[in-house]
Amino acid sequence: MSVFAELDLEPRPLLGAALATLALGGAVALGSRGGRWLDPALLGYLLATLFACFGVAYRYFSWIERPATRMYFWHTLRTLLSPKALKALPRMAVLTLDQIFLQRFIEKRSLKRWGAHALLAWGCMLGFAVTLPLVFGWVRFTSDGLNPDRYQAWLFGIPAGSFPLGSFQAFVSFHVLDLAAAMVIAGCALSLIRRKQDEGDAATQRFDLDLLPLVLLIAVSTTGLMLTASEKWLQGRNFGTLAYLHELTVILLLLGLPFGKLFHIVQRPAQVGVAIYKAEGEAEGRLACKGCGAGFIRANQRRDLEALWKVLELDGARHGGTVHHLDLCPMCKRRLVAKAQGARLHGAFDPFATIPVYAEPISDPISMKS
Amino acid sequence: MVPQDYGFFIDPQRCIGCRSCVGACAECGTHRGRSMIHLDEMDRFDSPQTVPTVCMHCEDPICAQVCPSDAIKRSEDGVVHAAQKPRCIGCQNCELSCPFGVPIVFSGLEQMLKCDLCYDRTSVGHKPMCATVCPSQALLFVRKDEVANLRHNKPLRDFLIGSVRVKTRNAIMVPDPDTPLHLDAALLIDGGL
Numbered sequence: 001m002s003v004f005a006e007l008d009l010e011p012r013p014l015l016g017a018a019l020a021t022l023a024l025g026g027a028v029a030l031g032s033r034g035g036r037w038l039d040p041a042l043l044g045y046l047l048a049t050l051f052a053c054f055g056v057a058y059r060y061f062s063w064i065e066r067p068a069t070r071m072y073f074w075h076t077l078r079t080l081l082s083p084k085a086l087k088a089l090p091r092m093a094v095l096t097l098d099q100i101f102l103q104r105f106i107e108k109r110s111l112k113r114w115g116a117h118a119l120l121a122w123g124c125m126l127g128f129a130v131t132l133p134l135v136f137g138w139v140r141f142t143s144d145g146l147n148p149d150r151y152q153a154w155l156f157g158i159p160a161g162s163f164p165l166g167s168f169q170a171f172v173s174f175h176v177l178d179l180a181a182a183m184v185i186a187g188c189a190l191s192l193i194r195r196k197q198d199e200g201d202a203a204t205q206r207f208d209l210d211l212l213p214l215v216l217l218i219a220v221s222t223t224g225l226m227l228t229a230s231e232k233w234l235q236g237r238n239f240g241t242l243a244y245l246h247e248l249t250v251i252l253l254l255l256g257l258p259f260g261k262l263f264h265i266v267q268r269p270a271q272v273g274v275a276i277y278k279a280e281g282e283a284e285g286r287l288a289c290k291g292c293g294a295g296f297i298r299a300n301q302r303r304d305l306e307a308l309w310k311v312l313e314l315d316g317a318r319h320g321g322t323v324h325h326l327d328l329c330p331m332c333k334r335r336l337v338a339k340a341q342g343a344r345l346h347g348a349f350d351p352f353a354t355i356p357v358y359a360e361p362i363s364d365p366i367s368m369k370s
Numbered sequence: 371m372v373p374q375d376y377g378f379f380i381d382p383q384r385c386i387g388c389r390s391c392v393g394a395c396a397e398c399g400t401h402r403g404r405s406m407i408h409l410d411e412m413d414r415f416d417s418p419q420t421v422p423t424v425c426m427h428c429e430d431p432i433c434a435q436v437c438p439s440d441a442i443k444r445s446e447d448g449v450v451h452a453a454q455k456p457r458c459i460g461c462q463n464c465e466l467s468c469p470f471g472v473p474i475v476f477s478g479l480e481q482m483l484k485c486d487l488c489y490d491r492t493s494v495g496h497k498p499m500c501a502t503v504c505p506s507q508a509l510l511f512v513r514k515d516e517v518a519n520l521r522h523n524k525p526l527r528d529f530l531i532g533s534v535r536v537k538t539r540n541a542i543m544v545p546d547p548d549t550p551l552h553l554d555a556a557l558l559i560d561g562g563l
Contacts, residue, residue: 317532335412
């Protein structure tokens with residue numbers, strides 16, 4: 001218990017993470033027929049995946065404990081469990097395709113960024129789609145005992161077809177991870193080049209958050225490709241060492257998953273919920289600014305933000321008891337600052353209230369460069 | 371890191387509406403091509419007065435508190451950064467909640483952008499773009515001890531909205547900085563509330 005006290009773990013996220021890990025463990029046990037179809041060579045990957053599941057679930061449940069996140073989470077959940085879900089599902093499917101799979105919002109941010117991210121994301125998705133079922137013992141390939149020229153595929157311990165070793169199907173099965181690795185390396189390289197060229201990214205990036213995940217992904221992909229190279233062109237030389245090295249890099253990547261930038265993979269689907277929320281708000285209509293009268297805030301968001309401000313102990317931000325600060329549009333809030341400053345300067349605009357601009361030039365010789 | 375002995379001093383009363391800051395802001399590397407500075411007209415019918423608004427960089431930013439994806443971070447030097455690109459989901463909570471009306475959410479990009487004190491410049495010893503080009507020094511970025519020689523008015527970093535106190539890194543110039551600047555909507559609405 002003292003370990004948990006030292007780690008300062010929250011009870012509810014802890015429970016959520018434990019249940020998620022148990023569920024995954026149960027699914028692995030069930031899918032691998034009580035562990036019989038687990039590949040002993042992949043047990044290290046399995047343990048790291050279970051740890052990553054626990055860590056990611058813990059962070060996810062901690063994240064949705066945030067008042068603002070909780071607001072959207074429960075709203076999306078209510079929509080999904082209500083009769084409105086049937087109407088919302090097709091739109092959610094389109095949004096998921098557009099925003100999660102095609103990631104077209106990144107294309108609008110920058111084509112270079114999208115190109116790099118698409119290669120990275122699709123490479124990773126492909127890689128995980130292939131490796132996780134193998135690690136969980138849900139899919140397995142064996143040699144066909146009676147016919148050594150054929151390869152037998154098993155799904156949940158049930159025969160799922162076989163194919164000749166020299167066939168196109170075999171080539172795809174053996175090399176799909178090489179394709180994923182090449183995509184990931186290309187994506188990482190483009191990201192690193194873009195980060196080097198972009199002054200904004202160069203100023204704000206951090207090694208542990210922005211660069212380390214790219215380095216790890218390159219390490220995983222390169223060691224994976226080296227396994228193929230060893231088997232194809234080097235007669236299996238150093239295959240064992242490379243396999244350990246590859247396992248080590250993958251385990252490091254999985255262990256880091258809950259802590260670093262890659263957690264955004266789990267956060268991103270919230271964007272779909274927000275899009276549905278916005279559409280519902282538009283249907284309900286926009287409320288007018290109490291300063292200028294222009295419609296600006298969706299009615300549902302105005303209600304929810306007021307409740308959120310209350311939770312954040314900001315409810316006192318009212319003017320004369322009737323106008324909430326949320327009732328002012330961003331432009332009126334900006335004008336209000338200048339009005340308040342003007343009032344403090346004793347009323348109307350007074351060009352003589354301050355010293356003329358160049359009357360006393362900056363004398364500090366080490367003043368900042370302009 | 372932006373040097374702690376440097377401050378940003380804003381004096382809307384000095385703004386002449388030349389829009390140099392708007393053009394220069396779009397040159398900033400962190401949001402290249404998009405200007406993050408707001409230049410509003412106070413009352414177009416009655417006055418030529420314009421108001422430049424940059425982020426005030428709050429000590430406990432409300433935009434970050436209401437962000438569902440935990441995308442808005444304040445660095446150790448007190449600069450509140452634009453939403454992190456991998457996390458921002460474009461919900462607009464920050465845009466609608468900022469007490470100073472600063473952030474802009476670009477729909478389609480699903481991305482909030484805001485003034486980040488030209489971090490690519492200020493973190494390496496340059497001034498922010500807007501302060502570099504402002505001819506009337508309504509936007510002034512100088513050493514904190516220099517400002518007393520340049521202005522009668524004094525920097526104020528303390529605001530009051532109803533009963534909510536908001537403290538900021540950037541300052542507004544007023545004659546009496548010891549009392550928080552009360553942002554009272556009655557000032558905005560003809561005939562009061």
